[in-house]
Amino acid sequence: METVVASKPMIKVAAISGSLRKASNNRGLIRTALELTKESINGIEMEYVDISPLPMLNTDLVVDGKLPPAVEAFRQKILQSDSILFASPEYNYSLTGPLKNALDWGSLSPNVWADKAAAIVSAGGGFGGARSHYHLRQVGVFLDLHFINKPEFYLNEFEPPAKFDSDGNLIDEASKEKMKQVLVALQAFTLRLQPKN
Ligand SMILES: Cc1cc2nc3c(=O)[nH]c(=O)nc-3n(C[C@H](O)[C@H](O)[C@H](O)COP(=O)(O)O)c2cc1C
Structure with a gap:
């Protein structure tokens, strides 16, 4: 008798960096996540969404209910995704201004973040950007985002040996x-949140 191995359904993940710098380490975290989804994790289609x-x-x-084209394009990318990977550096103990701006544009009715699974990773100073996670989680309460709790990923970029x-x-x-473990957890949680037929 033939053995049938059930493959996981594909999920779509939008990956967002809160740092706009060209050589951003947080954006580098997203490049790693993209590589992992192509090379060693099945079932995740990830797209970097530039904010x-x-x-x-x-x-x-x-104007007349119409959003600026860049905003509309961004909102569509979020709507079409099943879950979100945030690379969220810490600016002054919080999430960055550009990331908050993107969250706010997405929140305009109809809120495009609603009911999506999400994960946060970061690189930063002493606490590796961890304090931004907790503010982002707080904002996510009102946006109806559902964050994985574990594993947490915050990387101290200054502690030797060099990380970037x-x-x-x-x-x-x-x-x-560690990033791979975050992605596997996000994938599992995203599938758990999807309605069963
Ligand atoms: C305005 C500003 C505020 C910052 N505040 C903090 C902070 O509170 N805690 C921290 O760990 N790093 C802080 N940093 C450092 C950045 O989080 C750190 O350099 C990080 O690598 C930036 O991410 P990037 O490499 O992706 O651009 C701050 C940087 C800037 C520009």
């Missing part, structure tokens, strides 16, 4: 393995 084209939120930019090269590429193998 830098978004204007600063000003509801005067909404000068272009912001993650070069630390242990951190790559």
Whole structure:
């Protein structure tokens, strides 16, 4: 008798970096996640969604119910995804302004974040950006985002040996393995949240 191995349904993940810098380490974390989904994790289709084209939120930019094209394109990408991977650096003990701006644009009715699974990773100073996680989780309460609780991923970028090269590429193998665990947990949680037929 033939053995049938059930394959996992594909999930779509939108990956967002709260840092806009070209050589951003947090953006480097997303590049690692993209590589992992292509090479060693089955069932995740991940897309990097750039938040830098978004204007600063000003509801005067909404004309006759129409949003600026960059905002509309961003919202569509979020709507079409099943879950979100946030690379969220810490600015002054919180999430970054650009990330909050993107969250706010997405929250305009209808809220595109609603009922999506999410995970947070970060690289930063002493606490590895961890304090941004807890503010992002708080914002996510009102946005109806559902964050995985574990594993937590926050990487102290200054502690030797070097974790990133000068272009912001993650070069630390242990951190790559940790990222893999985050993605597997996000995948499992996303599938749990999906309605059963
Ligand atoms: C305005 C500003 C505020 C910052 N505040 C903090 C902070 O509170 N805690 C921290 O760990 N790092 C802080 N940093 C450092 C960044 O989080 C750190 O350099 C991080 O690597 C930036 O991410 P990136 O490499 O992806 O651009 C701050 C950086 C900036 C520009």
